[in-house]
Amino acid sequence: MRRPPLVPPLRWGGVLVTLCVLGSPAPARAGLHYSGEQFAELPSRFSGFLVDHRSLRTAAVERPGDLPPSPLRDDYLTAAARLEKLGKDRPLTPDEAADLGALLVRLGKIDAAVAVLSPAARKNPEHFRLAANLGTAFQLTGDLDRAADQLEEAVRLAPAKWRDGEAWHLKLVKLRTKEGRAASNPTAVDDLFGVRYGGEPGTLAASERKKLPDDALAVIQQLALWLPGDARLLWQLGELANAAGDVRTAAAILDGCVTEFALGAAAVRAHRRAYRAAADELAKKPDHEPHKVSIKGKSPRPLVKAFDESALPAVRADAVNALPWPVLTATTTDAKGRPVFLKYLEQLDGKTVTVNGFMQPLRDELAVTSFMLLEYPVGCWFCETPEPAGLVSVELKAGKASEFKKGLVKVTGTLTLNRTDPEAYLFTLTEARVGEAD
Structure with a gap:
């Protein structure tokens, strides 16, 4: 059994952050539209982005091999089943058809998505989300000509705040159409910005850097969220991380391009070796140097989870209380850096x-x-480090041990909130036991 990656202690007061921004991005959203998905302002921190990106990618796979199953897949399956059942009782509205098509794309059922979206788009030629979702579905079937036709319509129909995002997606499809068969075996990143990445660790030539638009990082993150199985977009994301000086994240992303996506281009492999060597040298430096985050995004994570606190069940002292992650991750800090917990969490x-x-x-x-x-x-812990509110310290009952499990587990224990010590974890479960997830 492969051993899991080890982690250094992470505390809510102990993460060093320096700011290095590739311009000031404007929000963009288009490409694949499901009303149940909410996106934060991009770019997101790489740590949070890569976690959500992996979840979206594995949501399309029923059994993702060595990767844990996506927590999103069950949500998408439930939502799709509800709409499919509704469609048997009556015709779906255009918005419902757009949602079902987007869900089927997320689940990797591309032909089924086209079967839903195509007739709906023909009946509703002025519906933006149908056009955009169908364009994405056609792209994933490999029919780039029809994808471009639909994305042309999406650009025409898009609300102003989404038009730029659709235009970038259309440009991507047109570039790959022009490449023809070579697009399936790329030797370079997509030429979206006209930039040549030289592979020098932690930097980008000034003549190339000035070609990058202010929102380059936001654009590539958004495209990668719509198309999470696209290795070439991930490659460009790694190059942008390196251009911003974050060679550790760049190395980790290119590691994934080679080991998980099997990209074989000589350039990606050469850049990966260079970035990995530089990252390994940084890791040898003393103190907290290896744990610095060199890019701080507009949001901690791209996918926003909303919940209604009033709908949560009453807290009981004589029973086991379910603790949803959004209750934990809603924790913020005040002006003095002290944690501010939801009232519901305080009761727990x-x-x-x-x-x-x-x-x-x-x-x-x-x-x-x-x-x-x-x-x-x-x-990779160093490029996907969770926010302090995104983890719980667990201590099992005295004398008890649990075998490490790769998949989803359920942990039951006594919750303790940390209000005063910035060098300790925010949340701790003591006297805990590990069981099968619900």
Whole structure:
């Protein structure tokens, strides 16, 4: 069994951040529209972006091999099943058809998505989301000519705030149409910006940097969120990370391009070696140098989870209380850096709670007595470090140990909130036990 990646201690007061911005991006959203998805302002921090990107990618795979299953897949399956059932009782509205098509794309059922979206778009030729979603679906079938036709319509129909995003997507499709068969075996990143990335660790030539638009990072992040299985977009994202000086993230992203997506281009492999060597040298530096984050985005994560606090069940002292992750991740800090918890979370302090998540060991051992519980699994810790509110410290009952499990687990224990110590975890479960996820 492959050992999981080990992690350094992460505290809510201990992350060093420096700001390095590729311009000031404007919000953009288009490409694939599902009303149940909300996106934060881009660009997002790479750590949060890569977690959500992986979740979207694995949502399209029923059994994603070595990767844990996506927590999003069940949500998408449930929503799609509801709309499919509704469609048997009556014709779907254009908005409902657009949603069902987007969900089927997310689930990797591209032919089914086209079957839903095509007739709906013919009947509703002025419906923006139908045109945009159908263009994305055609692209994923490999029919780039029809994809371009639909995306032309999407650009025409798009509200002003989304038009630029649609235009970038259309440009991407046209570039790949022009490449023909070579697009399936790329030797370079998509020429969206006219930039030549030289592969020099931590920098980009000034003559090339000035070609980048202010919103370059936001554009590539958005395209990658619509098309999470597209390795070439991820490659360009890694090059932008390197251009901004974040060689550690660049190395991790290009590692994924080669090992998970099997990109074979000589350039991506050469750049990966150069960035990895530079990142490994940085990791040897003392203090907290390896843990610095060199890019701070407009948002911690691109996918926004909304919930209604008033709909949560009453907290009970004599029972096990379910603890949803949005209740934890809604934690903020005040002007003095002190944590501010939701009132509902305050009521759970000292109570027995249960929460689903993914185990992250602290040491090089497969039988653990303590670990961190994460909302989403992490590949590279240093480029996908969760926010402090995105993890829970877990301490098992005395004398008990649990085997490390790669998939989703359910942990039950007594919750303790940390209000005063910036060097300790925000949330701790003690006297805990690990079981099968619901």
